[in-house]
Amino acid sequence: MKNIFVWYPKCSTCQKAKKWLETNHISFEERHIVEETPTDAELEKWVQQSNLDIKKFFNTSGLKYKELNLKEKLPNLTQKEKIKLLASNGMLMKRPLWISEKTVLVGFKEKEWREKI
Numbered sequence: 001m002k003n004i005f006v007w008y009p010k011c012s013t014c015q016k017a018k019k020w021l022e023t024n025h026i027s028f029e030e031r032h033i034v035e036e037t038p039t040d041a042e043l044e045k046w047v048q049q050s051n052l053d054i055k056k057f058f059n060t061s062g063l064k065y066k067e068l069n070l071k072e073k074l075p076n077l078t079q080k081e082k083i084k085l086l087a088s089n090g091m092l093m094k095r096p097l098w099i100s101e102k103t104v105l106v107g108f109k110e111k112e113w114r115e116k117i
Helices: 011-024 040-050 063-065 068-075 079-086 110-116
Strands: 002-005 030-031 097-101 104-106
Touching: 002 011, 011 110, 040 079, 040 104, 063 068, 068 079, 104 110
Parallel strands: 002 030
Antiparallel strands: 002 097, 097 104
């Protein structure tokens, strides 16, 4: 399995993460989160592999999240509905994402990335 870096190029945190990966000579395949939004199947697998609550995959500070009033709606949705919602619009997802055979990381925290990649 290739390392996958899912990002939004205009996001400054994503830019920092990409620069960190390149500086540390870590190979990856990059995916634009809006142009190649992860599929339901990918998200299901990544959420399970990450051992994180699916809520961690949502960009809770994003405009789309607020516009759709997801703070109120998410608690009433099933896991499948949440995954479908994430797969419907890349801007709903927290970014960047790092996916490798062993690790799924959501958001960029350099210390965590250094330890796990």
